[in-house]
Amino acid sequence: MNNMISFPVLRFAELTFSLIPKKPYTLPSFLGSTLRGALASAMKRITCVARRRSSCADCDFRHACYYAVLFETQRPQWAELMPKMETVVHPIVIEPPLNPSHKDSNEPIIFTVRLFGRATNASPFVIEACRRLAINGLGKDRYPFELEEVRDPSQQGAILYSKDNPEYGGYPSVRTMSCEVQSPPENLPLQFLTPTRLVEDGKLLRSPTVEALVRAIVFRIRAIGYFHDAKRWDPDIEALQRATKGVKITSADTSFKRLERLSTRQQRKVPLDGFVGRITLAGETLGSLYPLFAAGQVLHIGKGTVFGLGWYKICGL
Template sequence: MIVEIPYKILNLDCEPEDELYLPSFKGSSFRGVIGRTLRKALCVLKTYKDCRQCPLYLNCYYAYIFETIPNPEKPLPFNLHKYPSIPHPFVIKPPEEKKTLYKKGETFSIKIVLIGKATAYEPHFILAMRLAGEHGIGKGNRKFFITNYSSTGIFKQSITFDLNSNHPSISELTLQLLTPLRLIYGKKLVKNLEFHHIIRALLRRITILYYFHVSENIPEIPVKGLINLAEKIKTVQSNLKWFDWERYSYRQNRRMVLGGLIGDITFAGELSPFYTLLKAGEIFHAGKNTSFGLGKYKILTSGE
């Protein structure tokens, strides 16, 4: 059983007009200013502070991309009626360097992964970045401009959901968590990561992305069987640590602490059935707050 999720990657090179100050983790800053400026440009009925109250939100580019509100008249699978919103059809991959000061003449690069139907909205994201540069970002709302942009063609990420995978046997692999991974299990943040935690999160994320942003005709996936297999995978070594960082939420008008796990963790067992799912997670990330870059990881090693 195979699920294919179309995506493309938008690459933007930018340069500050003067000195530009950014936090060490920059994804939240870009996510915030891109959303605010695009809403200002595209919103027709600006009298509504909450998109859910707007009669036009089902046909609004901004509401689809940045608010991603489910249609209340349609039944939702996967118990999604419990959630006020659904995963956004994009992932911002901000500059990975930790530097916080960019001088005039220096450049930084941002990648934005557009998922499913959002692959058609490349012009909207370029407009959003241009408006964000005109508005300003970071300390003092310093301005920047796009020096170059390009995009890939549309790729299709294939995920095989098969309890008896045909992929070559994999008995061990290491995941490097590059940005904080925030997973919820049992209504609590996961601080002691087990393999089934990340598989549960990826199964939920991939199936929901597919249903809302690719096609409602999603094939039956052996979720329980895969979770049962995932629970048998052992942790060989863990060098994870909890990392807290702060962001300011303009919507909630307060500072928020968003902690997550970073570091390396090695798993061992029959990992083959999960390999394509984990590869998809490298592109689409895992856990909470993926739209501004959290939950990014890399498969470092695999052995037979």
């Protein structure tokens, strides 16, 4: 069976940032939550025109302000799908550096921000926010950095911003995810690079299942497409179930990674635990699901994607 599961074409753009330290720094080994917090704070200072309001949910500009669109994403009144979701998925993911240590380091911090759908128009504001977060500093000790450059990784690393030429050099190219695949492989190795938080029956999974992975990818495609790219997808559930049953995990080398972040808003530590490691998928219907797994590595899956969680790659691509 090789009838590929089809879904709407989704748009995205990528920005790769390079921050140069002004002095040696010590930061958490996982920088996803640090970068997200600093980027959101800088973005709010740039774009928010109603700071006296208690929350974005009460603001008349909540669907136009790029801070709200990216980080306090509100459910639009016209939405019909997923009625239980008061707030909707964020059209942004961060791919942090995967260095095991940032202690007394002089190494540059290189990370990627990916924007989806209409949020691709926010690129210049994200660049300016990153320039300011570098000046403001990272971590509780506010280690200072300088934004050296911003590149578009899809255009042979085309430079969009440079500290030596601080005028913004345009928007990154808008790319598309689609279900078109030339020749899907017989085996599909997946490497989970950051903790992946999938919930099943109200419980956090300590290791992946094919069913949970497919559900998470389908949810991301539907939510990102519907809320941020004007693309409604009502998948054939029976076809998905048949395809999922035909795929198995043939090998697995995963572990459960403990991780947490300090929530400034909640004034408490919030868990970011999830599984990491490598699995291999195989089965007679793998070709049907391959486009979903290819899309999932771009979208990230599970909870906490805005912090860089749920990031996996298809090995060999």
